[in-house]
Amino acid sequence: MPSLQSLRRKIAAFKNTQKITKAMKMVAAAKLKRSQDRILAARPYALRMRGVVSNLSQRVNRASHPLLQKREGKKVEVLVITSDRGLCGGFNGNIVRKSSEFVRQCEAQGLQVSLSIVGRKGRDYFRRRTWPIRQEWTGIFDKLTFEHAIDIGGDLTDHFVKGAFDELHIVYNEFKSAIQQRVIVEKLFPIDAVAEFGAAQAEGTTGGSYLYEPGEADLLNIFIPKHFQTQTFRILLESAAAEHGARMAAMDGATRNAGQLIKKVTLHYNKTRQTAITKELMDIVGGAEALK
Amino acid sequence: MAGKILLEVVTPEKLLLSQQVDEVIAPGSEGEFGVLPGHCHFLSMLRIGELRYRVDDVTNHMAILWGYAEVTPTKVTIMAEIAEKAEDIDVGRAQAAVEKAEERLKAGGLPSEVKEAEISLEKSRLRKKIADRSRKTGHA
Numbered sequence: 492m493p494s495l496q497s498l499r500r501k502i503a504a505f506k507n508t509q510k511i512t513k514a515m516k517m518v519a520a521a522k523l524k525r526s527q528d529r530i531l532a533a534r535p536y537a538l539r540m541r542g543v544v545s546n547l548s549q550r551v552n553r554a555s556h557p558l559l560q561k562r563e564g565k566k567v568e569v570l571v572i573t574s575d576r577g578l579c580g581g582f583n584g585n586i587v588r589k590s591s592e593f594v595r596q597c598e599a600q601g602l603q604v605s606l607s608i609v610g611r612k613g614r615d616y617f618r619r620r621t622w623p624i625r626q627e628w629t630g631i632f633d634k635l636t637f638e639h640a641i642d643i644g645g646d647l648t649d650h651f652v653k654g655a656f657d658e659l660h661i662v663y664n665e666f667k668s669a670i671q672q673r674v675i676v677e678k679l680f681p682i683d684a685v686a687e688f689g690a691a692q693a694e695g696t697t698g699g700s701y702l703y704e705p706g707e708a709d710l711l712n713i714f715i716p717k718h719f720q721t722q723t724f725r726i727l728l729e730s731a732a733a734e735h736g737a738r739m740a741a742m743d744g745a746t747r748n749a750g751q752l753i754k755k756v757t758l759h760y761n762k763t764r765q766t767a768i769t770k771e772l773m774d775i776v777g778g779a780e781a782l783k
Numbered sequence: 784m785a786g787k788i789l790l791e792v793v794t795p796e797k798l799l800l801s802q803q804v805d806e807v808i809a810p811g812s813e814g815e816f817g818v819l820p821g822h823c824h825f826l827s828m829l830r831i832g833e834l835r836y837r838v839d840d841v842t843n844h845m846a847i848l849w850g851y852a853e854v855t856p857t858k859v860t861i862m863a864e865i866a867e868k869a870e871d872i873d874v875g876r877a878q879a880a881v882e883k884a885e886e887r888l889k890a891g892g893l894p895s896e897v898k899e900a901e902i903s904l905e906k907s908r909l910r911k912k913i914a915d916r917s918r919k920t921g922h923a
Contacts, residue, residue, distance in 0.1 A: 532795075533796075536794060536796075542860075543851070543860065701824040701825060704826075704828065705812055710826060721795070
């Protein structure tokens with residue numbers, strides 16, 4: 492049976508932990524609010540842009556722009572988006588598991604895989620594995636701006652054009668709600684017609700030829716890279732919001748668990764104390780009896 | 784909805800407008816273009832300018848600073864870097880911005896700075912113009 496003093500210490504330790512997890516939860520909640528606003532605001536723009544590009548990709552001659560090319564290649568790039576910090580529940584674990592699974596699938600099909608990683612956690616994990624890491628970005632989530640998207644999107648488009656890979660998939664956490672994230676594998680290169688715009692085709696709205704102003708080539712040169720930056724930015728924002736959501740949920744759980752532990756140990760402590768008192772009392776009563 | 788076309792204006796910050804309208808006039812990079820329902824497919828870059836859209840007999844104005852427009856027979860999607868509805872523009876601030884930009888232009892400096900000043904002057908003049916117009920027509 493542990494001593495009263497060690498129990499008291501244990502309770503104090505749990506209380507300290509609880510204070511920390513509670514504070515982390517509050518911080519995550521505040522950050523979540525901000526990043527949630529950002530992603531919700533950025534979504535309509537990014538989705539419409541994707542719609543336009545997907546329409547466009549069916550129409551224009553793919554050879555007319557390097558980023559629209561479809562190559563029968565064997566090289567696949569996977570961009571894995573994780574967080575920089577831990578203590579956010581299954582957030583990074585889910586991503587890492589899904590990407591490993593995906594990479595193995597690709598390898599089973601005889602494809603050659605390389606990785607690009609955003610976030611310290613993913614980097615640390617994949618460094619210990621055998622797959623080659625082509626590029627990594629860490630420490631961007633503290634101050635996420637469009638510049639980061641331009642940076643990452645630019646690097647990926649450059650390497651695609653150079654032929655470093657023929658397909659690009661992104662694995663990231665989509666922000667569904669404050670307590671729910673979904674791991675998504677999305678194909679970014681080459682551009683395919685997106686399924687959700689199949690409806691537009693059915694209406695026949697994609698038929699007929701387009702007019703372009705200025706010329707087709709000029710427009711594509713500006714529009715397509717912009718599209719990738721926008722999509723990259725959206726995905727980074729999704730991940731940031733999802734991370735804060737996951738952390739908030741994880742810390743909420745941790746705070747509650749700490750509360751339960753404190754209750755349990757406090758009960759145990761009180762019982763032990765009472766036993767000790769009873770024992771002492773019995774000793775005194777026993778001593779008094781003996782004197783009679 | 785016969786005789787109407789869906790106009791959607793989105794910026795990286797938000798979905799600004801989604802409405803059935805009768806006519807859209809947008810500032811294309813090669814000149815203004817008008818869109819009526821049933822327009823042919825069209826994709827254009829936009830420059831700094833004024834977007835007008837008519838619902839029944841009321842014409843509304845909006846400031847557009849760069850972007851893209853996709854037109855299909857039933858829908859116009861404007862993806863603007865920045866867009867502001869006329870009634871949201873603060874006339875006083877727009878005026879102040881015009882003056883500041885003019886001053887900067889006068890001060891001169893490196894070619895890149897002059898270019899920047901020119902752009903901000905054009906931007907602020909446009910906002911001022913649109914804001915003034917909406918006040919005249921008794922919007923705000």
